[in-house]
Amino acid sequence: xxxxxxxxxxxxxxxxxxxxxxxxxxxxxxxxxxxxxxxxxxxxxxxxxxxxxxxxxxxxxxxxxxxxxxxxxxxxxxxxxxxxxxxxxxxxxxxxxxxxxxxxxxxxxxxxxxxxxxxxxxxxxxxxxxxxxxxxxxxxxxxxxxxxxxxxxxxxxxxxxxxxxxxxxxxxxxxxxxxxxxxxxxxxxxxxxxxxxxxxxxxxxxxxxxxxxxxxxxxxxxxxxxxxxxxxxxxxxxxxxxxxxxxxxxxxxxxxxxxxxxxxxxxxxxxxxxxxxxxxxxxxxxxxxxxxxxxxxxxxxxxxxxxxxxxxxxxxxxxxxxxxxxxxxxxxxxxxxxxxxxxxxxxxxxxxxxxxxxxxxxxxxxxxxxxxxxxxxxxxxxxxxxxxxxxxxxxxxxxxxxxxxxxxxxxxxxxxxxxxxxxxxxxxxxxxx
Amino acid sequence: xxxxxxxxxxxxxxxxxxxxxxxxxxxxxxxxxxxxxxxxxxxxxxxxxxxxxxxxxxxxxxxxxxxxxxxxxxxxxxxxxxxxxxxxxxxxxxxxxxxxxxxxxxxxxxxxxxxxxxxxxxxxxxxxxxxxxxxxxxxxxxxxxxxxxxxxxxxxxxxxxxxxxxxxxxxxxxxxxxxxxxxxxxxxxxxxxxxxxxxxxxxxxxxxxxxxxxxxxxxxxxxxxxxxxxxxxxxxxxxxxxxxxxxxxxxxxxxxxxxxxxxxxxxx
Numbered sequence: 001x002x003x004x005x006x007x008x009x010x011x012x013x014x015x016x017x018x019x020x021x022x023x024x025x026x027x028x029x030x031x032x033x034x035x036x037x038x039x040x041x042x043x044x045x046x047x048x049x050x051x052x053x054x055x056x057x058x059x060x061x062x063x064x065x066x067x068x069x070x071x072x073x074x075x076x077x078x079x080x081x082x083x084x085x086x087x088x089x090x091x092x093x094x095x096x097x098x099x100x101x102x103x104x105x106x107x108x109x110x111x112x113x114x115x116x117x118x119x120x121x122x123x124x125x126x127x128x129x130x131x132x133x134x135x136x137x138x139x140x141x142x143x144x145x146x147x148x149x150x151x152x153x154x155x156x157x158x159x160x161x162x163x164x165x166x167x168x169x170x171x172x173x174x175x176x177x178x179x180x181x182x183x184x185x186x187x188x189x190x191x192x193x194x195x196x197x198x199x200x201x202x203x204x205x206x207x208x209x210x211x212x213x214x215x216x217x218x219x220x221x222x223x224x225x226x227x228x229x230x231x232x233x234x235x236x237x238x239x240x241x242x243x244x245x246x247x248x249x250x251x252x253x254x255x256x257x258x259x260x261x262x263x264x265x266x267x268x269x270x271x272x273x274x275x276x277x278x279x280x281x282x283x284x285x286x287x288x289x290x291x292x293x294x295x296x297x298x299x300x301x302x303x304x305x306x307x308x309x310x311x312x313x314x315x316x317x318x319x320x321x322x323x324x325x326x327x328x329x330x331x332x333x334x335x336x337x338x339x340x341x342x343x344x345x346x347x348x349x350x351x352x353x354x355x356x357x358x359x360x361x362x363x364x365x366x367x368x369x370x371x372x373x374x375x376x377x378x379x380x381x382x383x384x385x386x387x388x389x390x391x392x393x394x395x396x397x398x399x400x401x402x403x404x405x406x407x408x409x410x411x412x413x414x415x416x417x418x419x420x421x422x423x424x425x426x427x428x429x430x431x432x433x
Numbered sequence: 434x435x436x437x438x439x440x441x442x443x444x445x446x447x448x449x450x451x452x453x454x455x456x457x458x459x460x461x462x463x464x465x466x467x468x469x470x471x472x473x474x475x476x477x478x479x480x481x482x483x484x485x486x487x488x489x490x491x492x493x494x495x496x497x498x499x500x501x502x503x504x505x506x507x508x509x510x511x512x513x514x515x516x517x518x519x520x521x522x523x524x525x526x527x528x529x530x531x532x533x534x535x536x537x538x539x540x541x542x543x544x545x546x547x548x549x550x551x552x553x554x555x556x557x558x559x560x561x562x563x564x565x566x567x568x569x570x571x572x573x574x575x576x577x578x579x580x581x582x583x584x585x586x587x588x589x590x591x592x593x594x595x596x597x598x599x600x601x602x603x604x605x606x607x608x609x610x611x612x613x614x615x616x617x618x619x620x621x622x623x624x625x626x627x628x629x630x631x632x633x634x635x636x637x638x639x640x641x642x643x644x645x646x647x648x649x650x651x652x653x654x655x656x657x658x659x660x661x662x663x664x665x666x667x668x669x670x671x672x673x674x675x676x677x678x679x680x681x682x683x684x685x686x687x688x689x690x691x692x693x694x695x696x697x698x699x700x701x
Contacts, residue, residue, distance in 0.1 A: 168461065172594075186598065189605040280663060284604065301590075305669055313592050324595060355674050 004150065005107040006080040006099055007048075007055030008119050013098035020090050023049040026138055032056075032087055033144040040079050044149040048114075048135040050128070052121055052404040058082050059148045061415060062192050065222065077101050108152065108343050115156040116163040117170070123399070124169035124325045124386050129160040147416050150348065159339040166335060169328040172321035176314045177207040179321065181215055183314075184256055184286050187307055195219035197254040199247070199268075200261030201233050206256055209237055221250055251276045255284070260291045267295040270303070277303055288314070349423070350416045352408045359404065361425075363397045435489075436544060438482035439503070443536050446506075453526035460599050465523055470528045476510045479536075482691035483507060490546040493559035495566060497547040503540035504563070508570035516574075516610060522602050524610075527577055557632045563646075569683070571618030572655070575611050576680035578624040579673035582607040586670055608669055612662055621661040626652055647686040654679045654700030656677060667696035 008018055023029045029047045036045035036058065036158055044059040058080060081099070085092040102110045113119045115132045121355065136153040139145045145153065173179045188194050196217055198205055201224060219240030223246070224230035230241035242250055251257065252269070260265055268287070278283070283307050289296040289310040301308040309317075371393065375386070407418055423429050449471035456464040462661075483504065486494040494500045513528040581601045588598035601607070626648055633645075659673050 035566075165463065183589065185603060186585060187604045189603045189609070282669065284669065307589055309592065310489075316592065317594060320595060 001406075002061075002076060003059045003104055003107045003152070004059070004076050004080070005055055005057050005102045005110055006077055006122045007053060008095065008098045008100070008117065009053035009055075012100055013095070017095050017098050018052070018054060021054045021084060021088055021095060022051075023047055023054065029135070029138050030142055032083075033139060033142045035083060035087060036080075037144050040083060042076075042148050043080075045144045046135060046139040046149055046153070048132065050131050051375075053114070053119075055114070056084070057107070057149065057152075058154075099425075105340065105344065108340050109336060111152065111156050112159045112339055113333075116162070116332055116336060117418050118329055118332055118336065121276055122174050123329055124174070125320070126164070126170055129157065129164075132160070147420070148347075153345065155339060155343050158364065159336060162335050162339070163332040167328040167331045169332055172262055172324055174316055174318055174325065176311070177204060177211050179314050179317045180208050180258075180288050180309065181211045183307075183309060183317070184212070185215070187284055187286050188255060189205040192214070192216040192218055194255040195221065195253065196256040196258065197221045197223065197250050198239070199223055199257060199259040199295070200225075200263075200291065201229060202260035202290065204262040205258045206233075206236075208288065208290075212256070213237060216300060219252060219254075219257075223247060223250060248272060248276060251285070252280045255286065257285065257287045259287065259289045259295045261295050263295055264292070264293055265295075266297045268300065269297040270299040273297075273303060273306060277306065290314070295402050350419050352419055353414065355410055355428065356405055357425055359422060360401060362426060362428065363401060367393050369412055435482050435485035435666075437654050438485070439540075439544075441548075442475040442479035442482060443540055445471050445478065446529065446533040446536050449475065449529045454524050457597070457600065460597065462523060462600055465526055468529060469517070472510060472525060472532070473514065476507070476514065479503070479510075481509050485523055485526045486546070492546075492549060492554060493563050495559070495562045496549060497542065497545075499539050499542035499544055501566060502535045502542070505566050505570055506535040506539065508567045509535070510612075512570060512574055520606065520610070522606055522610065523600075524578070524581075524602065526600070527581065528574065531573065531577065534634075552636045555632065557594060557628055561625050561629040561632060564621050565629065565636045568618050568622030569596075571614045571621065572676075572680055572683065575614035575618060575676050578607050578611045578614070579676040582597070582611065583670070583677075586619050599690070604669070608672070611672060615655070615658055615662055615676065619655050622652065622655065643690045644687065647683075647690060650684065651679065651683040654682060 008021055010018070023032055029049060032047050033045055036042055036047075036056070040058075042058045042060040046057040048055040048057065058076065060076065081092055084090070084095070089412075110119070115129055117124050117126065117128045120128050132153070136145070136157075137147070139153075173182045185191070191212065194217055196209065196212055196219070198209060198221065201222075202204065213220075220234070220237050221242050222230045222234040222237075222239050223242050223244050225244050227241060227243060230244075233239070234241040247267070251273070257268075259267060284305040287296055287300065287306065287308045289308065292311060294310055296308060296310070298308070300306055300308070332377070353365065371390065374389070375381075404422065408415075408422060449468045452464045452471065453468045456462060456468065482569065483494050486500070495504050502675055509528055509532045511603045513525055513532075515526055516522055580602060584596075585601045585604055587594060588594055589604070630645075658672070661675070662672055
């Protein structure tokens with residue numbers, strides 16, 4: 001078989017190349033797929049394009065084996081390169097050196113790694129699996145995948161699922177704002193009953209608030225030096241704007257504080273927080289200080305039931321999570337190799353010789369069985385007649401088996417489909433078990 | 434006489450124990466469902482065992498070493514399931530370890546039905562013993578949750594992760610459970626002591642039994658925890674430390690008394 005993937009990703013190619021090779025819409029993917037099938041005449045094709053990678057998967061049964069017929073293999077990758085250059089109107093020499101090309105086993109392994117998010121910029125990020133699925137759905141709707149790629153894609157998605165389930169690769173958040181929400185959940189149980197106070201405004205604070213809203217938080221207060229800005233922000237998340245002068249009162253009634261003002265000094269100091277803690281009866285408070293320079297006195301962290309994280313603390317958590325994910329990636333690779341083996345076992349079963357042999361064996365087995373029964377019923381038949389009956393049954397079987405055998409041996413487009421059909425129609429798989 | 438139910442329950446607890454240990458060591462929660470199913474089915478068989486024993490003996494299955502440990506294991510699981518199904522807190526994996534340990538200890542003691550002094554064959558004595566052990570089970574879970582609280586709090590404060598805290602529930606829920614366990618445990622333990630005191634006095638007279646004295650001391654400690662918690666002065670970390678202290682005090686006392694003295698409270 002010849003399965004090949006030609007592509008670029010964030011590791012091999014700069015963004016200028018990736019964006020020029022990208023298929024930016026479903027429509028352009030559809031066109032690309034049509035081009036591959038109709039103009040290049042490959043059997044099956046799939047295009048996977050995200051902001052970090054562009055990959056073309058192609059299967060063709062024209063050559064039996066790339067290794068044994070290297071010209072064909074080379075021809076195929078040249079065809080795909082031409083396609084990319086032609087389709088995107090970009091000179092082949094410009095992008096050629098950034099391409100990676102994987103064939104057969106490497107191609108399968110590569111796809112499984114990509115789908116399991118082992119090849120991602122942020123290892124273990126979950127979106128990629130969905131993107132793979134989407135790419136597959138487009139190809140399905142265009143009917144550009146068939147037996148091999150369908151099975152391959154299903155196995156890829158299955159592998160991704162296994163990796164997610166059996167390793168801890170996606171468990172710890174690796175973005176600062178997600179990490180913050182994860183930490184808050186270690187302290188508070190039900191966020192829908194908690195309130196958050198946003199002090200100042202900043203992009204990261206906004207992001208963290210959005211994640212908190214996603215986790216169920218409803219009560220949101222926003223405060224800023226200028227009330228107008230606070231009101232603007234508050235309206236963004238359905239929150240309430242409060243005066244900056246009331247900071248202390250607000251600290252008493254909120255559970256989570258995200259601080260990101262441009263102030264060059266501490267907005268919340270230890271003395272103030274000590275009073276606040278007394279007034280809130282030492283109910284835990286989670287403070288996130290993402291401002292630089294810091295707006296919350298680090299000494300606040302010494303108070304009981306105060307949990308203070310600044311931007312560096314959050315970054316440390318993220319870094320150690322990334323490290324953790326790298327470790328888990330090794331376990332995930334084991335799964336990828338295992339699933340690749342399984343895929344090739346399946347592929348093996350598509351080979352025509354064993355099918356023909358077992359088909360013939362089955363027929364012969366049936367013939368022998370029926371002959372024995374016959375001989376048991378009619379004991380007084382002469383050997384001459386028995387020989388003729390033996391010959392007769394043999395030639396019937398040979399006649400019946402002739403067409404299927406020729407069809408299975410023939411290297412046509414539908415070879416694999418026929419083999420699977422034969423196995424199913426004659427119950428050959430059950431026989432072997 | 435239904436020993437088979439005990440053996441089966443023990444086996445299921447053991448399986449649950451192994452799986453939860455595997456989960457804790459790997460710091461994963463993927464086996465929690467299996468642990469829940471194993472311990473729940475063990476629990477059902479265990480309940481049948483206790484019930485059969487109660488019916489056969491005509492006294493609570495709590496007076497021998499075997500019975501006391503097994504009832505304690507049963508109580509811990511009963512409370513754990515209650516917490517799991519009402520609060521959806523994943524803590525069965527920690528509790529099954531405790532439960533199995535006591536069940537295991539219980540398996541080593543003779544299974545015969547203990548012969549009580551005639552005057553102790555009394556409904557109120559049963560109530561006294563059952564409630565005392567059940568109260569202690571509530572306290573021991575409060576103890577476990579306090580330890581978990583401290584592990585989680587330490588991780589969040591020290592900003593160091595990747596340890597056990599990843600499978601420990603949030604501080605808020607641990608503190609809440611801690612409070613509730615003491616809130617229920619203390620009255621139950623108190624009633625047990627009062628019933629015991631009244632009945633023993635009327636049946637046997639005051640004995641100055643070391644366990645009685647120790648129970649009273651522990652009761653005072655729990656009274657202060659109960660008071661401080663309900664009033665709201667000692668919460669969170671302080672409450673966790675206090676709960677751990679009280680439990681250790683009680684357990685050390687009881688083990689010491691069982692081993693060293695000739696208390697008539699010593700299980701048969």
